Amino acid sequence: MPATTFAARVIDFHRHLRPPKLDGLGVxxxxxxxxxxxxxxxxxxxxxxxxDTSPRVFLxxxxxxxxxxxxxxxxxxxxxxxxxxxxxxxxxxxxxLSAVFIESLIEQWGGIERFYRSFFITAASPVGFTxxxxxxxxxxxxxxxxxxxxxxxxxxxxxLEFGARRDVALFSAPPWPARDxxxxxxxxxxxxxxxxxxxxxxxxxxxWHIV
Numbered sequence: 144m145p146a147t148t149f150a151a152r153v154i155d156f157h158r159h160l161r162p163p164k165l166d167g168l169g170v171x172x173x174x175x176x177x178x179x180x181x182x183x184x185x186x187x188x189x190x191x192x193x194x195d196t197s198p199r200v201f202l203x204x205x206x207x208x209x210x211x212x213x214x215x216x217x218x219x220x221x222x223x224x225x226x227x228x229x230x231x232x233x234x235x236x237x238x239x240l241s242a243v244f245i246e247s248l249i250e251q252w253g254g255i256e257r258f259y260r261s262f263f264i265t266a267a268s269p270v271g272f273t274x275x276x277x278x279x280x281x282x283x284x285x286x287x288x289x290x291x292x293x294x295x296x297x298x299x300x301x302x303l304e305f306g307a308r309r310d311v312a313l314f315s316a317p318p319w320p321a322r323d324x325x326x327x328x329x330x331x332x333x334x335x336x337x338x339x340x341x342x343x344x345x346x347x348x349x350x351w352h353i354v
Contacts, residue, residue, distance in 0.1 A: 150193035163294035173213035173271030185216035192259040199263040207271030211239040219245040
């Protein structure tokens with residue numbers, strides 16, 4: 144039976160998510176949805192804030208990091224943030240800078256419930272990466288980018304079906320790097336079912352792109 148609510152679609156996506164193959168790159172993947180504690184927390188989180196069918200603006204990050212979504216399964220949300228959302232969890236209460244920033248943004252928007260009625264936070268790659276025990280972004284290595292690009296395109300299209308608004312979305316970085324790094328000023332292009340041209344906007348101290 145097809146998933147009927149936003150929450151059910153997200154949870155079903157996580158249940159069936161498989162990491163891309165990265166043979167020979169020396170890069171490991173972060174997939175918290177295989178961890179029972181993280182899976183339980185994400186089920187509670189999405190069931191609490193997304194138990195409807197309303198479309199939402201997507202805020203799209205890069206990929207999960209070790210101390211945020213790589214632990215909790217909720218993008219831009221560390222264990223402390225998750226407890227502030229009313230989701231108790233067994234994880235060490237270590238802070239992540241991006242989670243602190245998003246907390247501030249949510250507070251400025253009017254609080255957790257109001258924010259999540261309008262927005263859904265995710266990542267271009269729902270799977271995180273590490274190398275030599277440290278966070279690694281998919282654009283840090285051209286070979287990694289080439290390996291994960293099909294995975295990113297496929298999973299992003301799937302995520303849009305949760306209930307994305309198609310008139311606007313926010314990116315915390317280009318969908319893929321222009322030239323040789325993600326800070327190039329050349330306009331990036333997006334081909335995942337949203338508007339094509341991207342312009343830069345700023346929320347607090349974080350550069351975002353609105354499409």
